[in-house]
Amino acid sequence: MEYRFARRMGCLPPSFLGELFRVSSQPGIISFAGGLPSSGLIDAEGLSLATSQVIEEEGRMPFQYSTTDGYLPLREYIADRYRRRLGIPAEADEIQIVNGSQQCLDLVAKILLDPGDHLGMERPGYLGAIEAFSLYEPVIHAVPLNDDGPDLERFADLVHQHPLRFFYGIPNSQNPSGRTYSESSRKAVGEILEGTGTLFYEDDAFGELFFDGRPRLPVKRFLPEQGIMSGSFSKIVAPGMRTGWIFATRPVLEEFNIAKQAADLHSNFFCQVVLHRYLTTTDLDSHVKAVSRVYGERCRLMCELLDDLMPPGMTHTTPEGGMFLLCTLPPGISSMEVFSEGVKEGVAVLPGVPFYVDGGGEDTIRLNFSNAGEDAIHEGIARLARVMKRLE
Amino acid sequence: MEYRFARRMGCLPPSFLGELFRVSSQPGIISFAGGLPSSGLIDAEGLSLATSQVIEEEGRMPFQYSTTDGYLPLREYIADRYRRRLGIPAEADEIQIVNGSQQCLDLVAKILLDPGDHLGMERPGYLGAIEAFSLYEPVIHAVPLNDDGPDLERFADLVHQHPLRFFYGIPNSQNPSGRTYSESSRKAVGEILEGTGTLFYEDDAFGELFFDGRPRLPVKRFLPEQGIMSGSFSKIVAPGMRTGWIFATRPVLEEFNIAKQAADLHSNFFCQVVLHRYLTTTDLDSHVKAVSRVYGERCRLMCELLDDLMPPGMTHTTPEGGMFLLCTLPPGISSMEVFSEGVKEGVAVLPGVPFYVDGGGEDTIRLNFSNAGEDAIHEGIARLARVMKRLE
Numbered sequence: 060m061e062y063r064f065a066r067r068m069g070c071l072p073p074s075f076l077g078e079l080f081r082v083s084s085q086p087g088i089i090s091f092a093g094g095l096p097s098s099g100l101i102d103a104e105g106l107s108l109a110t111s112q113v114i115e116e117e118g119r120m121p122f123q124y125s126t127t128d129g130y131l132p133l134r135e136y137i138a139d140r141y142r143r144r145l146g147i148p149a150e151a152d153e154i155q156i157v158n159g160s161q162q163c164l165d166l167v168a169k170i171l172l173d174p175g176d177h178l179g180m181e182r183p184g185y186l187g188a189i190e191a192f193s194l195y196e197p198v199i200h201a202v203p204l205n206d207d208g209p210d211l212e213r214f215a216d217l218v219h220q221h222p223l224r225f226f227y228g229i230p231n232s233q234n235p236s237g238r239t240y241s242e243s244s245r246k247a248v249g250e251i252l253e254g255t256g257t258l259f260y261e262d263d264a265f266g267e268l269f270f271d272g273r274p275r276l277p278v279k280r281f282l283p284e285q286g287i288m289s290g291s292f293s294k295i296v297a298p299g300m301r302t303g304w305i306f307a308t309r310p311v312l313e314e315f316n317i318a319k320q321a322a323d324l325h326s327n328f329f330c331q332v333v334l335h336r337y338l339t340t341t342d343l344d345s346h347v348k349a350v351s352r353v354y355g356e357r358c359r360l361m362c363e364l365l366d367d368l369m370p371p372g373m374t375h376t377t378p379e380g381g382m383f384l385l386c387t388l389p390p391g392i393s394s395m396e397v398f399s400e401g402v403k404e405g406v407a408v409l410p411g412v413p414f415y416v417d418g419g420g421e422d423t424i425r426l427n428f429s430n431a432g433e434d435a436i437h438e439g440i441a442r443l444a445r446v447m448k449r450l451e
Numbered sequence: 452m453e454y455r456f457a458r459r460m461g462c463l464p465p466s467f468l469g470e471l472f473r474v475s476s477q478p479g480i481i482s483f484a485g486g487l488p489s490s491g492l493i494d495a496e497g498l499s500l501a502t503s504q505v506i507e508e509e510g511r512m513p514f515q516y517s518t519t520d521g522y523l524p525l526r527e528y529i530a531d532r533y534r535r536r537l538g539i540p541a542e543a544d545e546i547q548i549v550n551g552s553q554q555c556l557d558l559v560a561k562i563l564l565d566p567g568d569h570l571g572m573e574r575p576g577y578l579g580a581i582e583a584f585s586l587y588e589p590v591i592h593a594v595p596l597n598d599d600g601p602d603l604e605r606f607a608d609l610v611h612q613h614p615l616r617f618f619y620g621i622p623n624s625q626n627p628s629g630r631t632y633s634e635s636s637r638k639a640v641g642e643i644l645e646g647t648g649t650l651f652y653e654d655d656a657f658g659e660l661f662f663d664g665r666p667r668l669p670v671k672r673f674l675p676e677q678g679i680m681s682g683s684f685s686k687i688v689a690p691g692m693r694t695g696w697i698f699a700t701r702p703v704l705e706e707f708n709i710a711k712q713a714a715d716l717h718s719n720f721f722c723q724v725v726l727h728r729y730l731t732t733t734d735l736d737s738h739v740k741a742v743s744r745v746y747g748e749r750c751r752l753m754c755e756l757l758d759d760l761m762p763p764g765m766t767h768t769t770p771e772g773g774m775f776l777l778c779t780l781p782p783g784i785s786s787m788e789v790f791s792e793g794v795k796e797g798v799a800v801l802p803g804v805p806f807y808v809d810g811g812g813e814d815t816i817r818l819n820f821s822n823a824g825e826d827a828i829h830e831g832i833a834r835l836a837r838v839m840k841r842l843e
Contacts, residue, residue: 107506114499122689158715297514299720323550327719328691
């Protein structure tokens, strides 16, 4: 039969990513295209121990239904970590648990956006956010992201021209660019938004992964009431447990809670209890430090190899943390060519196009440096260099 | 600051349930108001064993990101169980994993409903569905649910009057009424819908919990292309793992998959792997039989006590399975009075009002019989009888 789907399903940008990930997961291909943390750095032993302890001590409790806002001890842990690590006031009742920070994207859009509402984001911007937001049929405006943060003039113009419901940004080691807002850029963003009706939605998936171990203060510090933050255990503990959170004011969380309850009642409770046990019996700081150190080494190696092996005219960002960097290709070379020739050579990259919500980006590729080990990075970038030579 | 939320947030019926559940969870209160399976019947030992095996044998795999559609061996298990248990053709690629069947309600509405679209459901209807659907701003029509299924004349009229996007029903041990569609009612529903553009969304949360152990064939059997089914491990294994599924045709699942990816990338992978291990190493049929037997005993006890102790003019449904029954109060007594007087007496019931999307239901209360043991049922119904005597 002919099915008729909702109008919103036609609002998504056409995606070639499924096909691309299928191709790039073929055996023998070194993939920098994905976005996986390093499997080898997941503390399976610690999680296993926490799981056994929970099962032994908590009995059936973690297997029963629970509350929509999430396991209170876990929310207290998160609030406490904000206070200790970033020195910002945070209380457990300003935190709600979600299925990884992707669910925040969906639910924040759901409670804030009517069709035709305006929102802003960075250019390039996170693809998962573009997909989640697009299903609520907004008008998306993109502000160029410079090395130290969004283009402030364009940002201010946008905020004054349109009644943006919110601006979505990733100030720490942005996906896909790897860029981090400077301290002064954070302050300026806060000043531009203060007193407007525009919320700042700050996706902090990578804030714990700075290679220098130094935390950066969130924009929310300058905009306590207008700030919504999301965080996740996916990059610092384990993505397969799909546990993240939102940190926002109580009036925002009241609506968010209603949307979360309608969406899936509550997040996986068993994993919330296991995670809490893990977090309170392990030294998370040391673990995060170790992960960040490895990612820093892999990032530096990749940057050096790019500098050494790529043709002149090819540039790349130099991340201070996170999992990704963005390359700009020499004039006349398209990212789709690099992708298809790369696959033949045994290396997969991610063409930047889908990160540009208003078109463009054909001359960019995103490289992931967290998942492949140093040998694979050596070999993969060498393969990429051969591809670039061929295409020149 | 004054926040502005999306229009859809004003589309939800006002809810007093949060307050009500808070009140009914006070110590000393016997609650028939909630919807929990029996904690004592969750096989924590079996789940614990499966968890240890998974951690030992699968290493870090279950902790990494996975695919949006879900763990293939689990989807194969579900398809195979449909084939074996119900004799209906089902393939793994017609199954996708979600966070409990509540997430199906959200995502099916998301892919099918534009604001102002029409949908149908039973009267009374499942509250979680009313909440999930309402956020997509549809026009909801309710068809009276009789003891053997929806009022077929009203059902046919509705389908012919309005281009319903879908009709949502729970043919097996419906929530809140406990009613089950007869075989002939299922067939008639199929005949009325066949060839129309209306899908039948069949929520099968309770289909494994018939007290007589006899499976009832789904409406989808008569409407293979128009049928969407959802199922869940919440009632037969453990709700805290939030694992359910959708069973639908490939074109529907393609859109569903896009919405699921935007909503939260994928469901908790660790629990999917654990559940699959549990299901393939335990005797699920025996477990389900044991749970159904206990629920059957509790249901029969509750029905007998209601018959013996309640005033004339109070009636109740007589479920063949599931977790709930619905009482109709004698004329002149309101369910809110029964609730508030009940709390004083130490027993909590759920007023039926929120299940009636078009108003009414003030003379109904829903009672849960799965969570309280036999002693608590004896004592709780005795307390309810005192309340009723006082209100007469």
